[in-house]
Amino acid sequence: MERMFKKYLIPLSVLLPLFFGACKSDKQQEINTWFGGEIINPRADFVLLAKNSRVVDTIFLDKDNFFRYKFDSLVPGLYSFIHKEYQLVYIEPGDSIMLRVNTLDFDESLAYSGTGAAKNNYLIEMFLHNEEEQKLMPSYYQKSPEAFSASLDSMRNIRLKILNRFQEKHETSTGFNEVAQASIDFDYYSKKELYPFAHYGSNHLENMNSLPENFYAFRSGVNYGDEHLYTYYPYYRYISSFLDNVSYTTYMNRAKFDRTSPLHTKAKLKLIDSVITHDSLKNNLLYATTRRYLINSKDQDSSEEIFDLFMQKNSSKAQHKEMKLLHQACDKMIPGNPLPNQMVVTTDNTIKDLHSLINRPTVLFFWSAGSSNHNKRIHKKAAEMKAKYPEFDFVGISVDQNHEKWLKTMALRTFNEKTEYRFNDAVQAERELVLNSPNKAIIVDARGRIIENNTNIFGSSFEVQLLGYLNRVPFQ
Secondary structure (H helix, E strand, C coil): CHHHHCCCCCCHHHHHHHHHHHHHHHHHHHHCCEEEEEEECCCCCEEEEEECCEEEEEEECCCCCEEEEECCCCCCEEEEEEECEEEEEEECCCCEEEEEEEHHHHHHHCEEEEECHHHHHHHHHHHHHHHHHHCCHHHHCCCCHHHHHHHHHHHHHHHHHHHHHHHHHCCCCHHHHHHHHHHHHHHHHHHHHHHHHHHHCHHHHHHHHHCCCCCCHHHHHCCCCCCCCCCCHHHHHHHHHHHHHHHHHCCCCCCCCCCCCHHHHHHHHHHHHHHCCCHHHHHHHHHHHHHHHHHHCCCHHHHHHHHHHHHHHCCCHHHHHHHHHHHHHHHHCCCCCECCCCEEECCCCCEEEHHHHCCCCEEEEEECCCCHHHHHHHHHHHHHHHHHCCCCEEEEEECCCCHHHHHHHHHHHCCCHHHEEEECCHHHHHHHCCCCCCCEEEEECCCCEEEEEEEECCCCCHHHHHHHHHCCCCCC
C-alpha cells in the first residue's frame, strides 16, 4: 500500500502526453468489440465467422476449447459462426459476447453471456419457439384458408408480444429491431406461401386460384431487395417460396408443378430478373435456380437453354465461371452418357478405373469417415436395397484421402471390402460426378451408361427408379 502513496516528481511535459494517451486508450477500449466462447465436445479445432455468406475469419480453439476474436472493424448486423453446425449472432460495436455450446445438443445448449448477450439469447429463444410451432403446422395446414389465416395470426401475435416485452426491458438498436421483426414476419409469410402445397398437394395446386383475394395481400409490402436481410435465412426462404408460387401461376393451366422442370425454371429465372432489386440477392437466386436445374437435368438441349438464360440475367463474373464448369460437368452426366471415369483405390492400395468395376447394373453411393452417422445409415440402406434388388450391384465409394483412416472406419463398421473403394482424387471426382449431396446415388447399366444421374438413396422415388429399369428392356 505504501507504494501507492509515494510521490514522484514528473515533468508536466511528460505527464500530459501520458494522460491523454490513457484517455485515448480508454476510449478505444470502450468501442472494442469481442466475440468468443467455449465449445464443449468440439468437432474441429476452429470455428468460422462469416457475414453475408462470406468468411470473415477462421478462429482457432485453445487447449481448453475456448476461442476469442477481436474485431479490427465491424459492420454491425448478423454474423454466422460455424462449427460443423451453424447459428446466427447479432454483433454491434462495443459488444463483448461469449457463447457456450455443446455440439452434442447444439441449438438447445447454446447460450450467450456478456455485453450484447440479451439480444442473441432472445433470437435463440425465438428459434426454438419456432421449432415448437412447427409441430403444430401439419394440423394447421388442413384447415380452411380462413381458419388457417386466423391461427397463423394468433401465433404471430404471441411472438410480437414477446418481442415488445423484450424491447421494453432492453435498449435495442434499429438494426436489431429490424432483424427481430423480420424473423417474425418472414416466417409468417413463408407459412402462407407453403399453405397451398400442404393443403391441396403439389398435384392439385390449381386449387390455389380459390384462395381468398387477400390471402397474399402482404406481398405488396415486402421489400424484394433488402440490403440488410438478403442473406438472412427467414427472408431468403420466403423469397424462394414466393418465387416458386408465382412462377407456377404463369403455366398452371398447361402443366403440373415441377420445381426442376425447364418450364418452371425459365419462368422463375425471368421472375427473379424482374422482381428482385438487390444485385447480390438476384445473382444468388439466379445461380441457385440454374444449378438445381442443371444437376437434375435429363435433357441437354433444355440445359443449354437454361444456361444461356442464366448467363444473360446474372451479372457476377465469378458465378459465370462456376456455372460454366458446372454446365460442362452436368452435360456429361445426362442419362444415356457413359459415366465419367474415375480412378479409385482398393483396400490393398492399388488403383483401378471405375469402369472396370461395372459389369452389372450398379448403384454408386458415396460416404466419408468423418460423417459417422451418415456412413452407417447409408451402408445400412444400401444393404437393404441389395437384398431387395439383387439384380443390382451396390458400390460404396469414400471421398476420404487418408487411406489408413478409411480402412479403420471400414473395419470398425464391418463394411464389405469387396464392394468398397475410395477416390484417388476426390476433388476431381466430386466435380466431374457432380457430387452435390451426401445422399446422392448414381445408377448405371451394365455398360456403365448413366440411368439416373442424381437420385437420393433415401428418397421415396429411389425404388421406383430401380423397378423402372428392371421393367423395361435394358439397352445392352
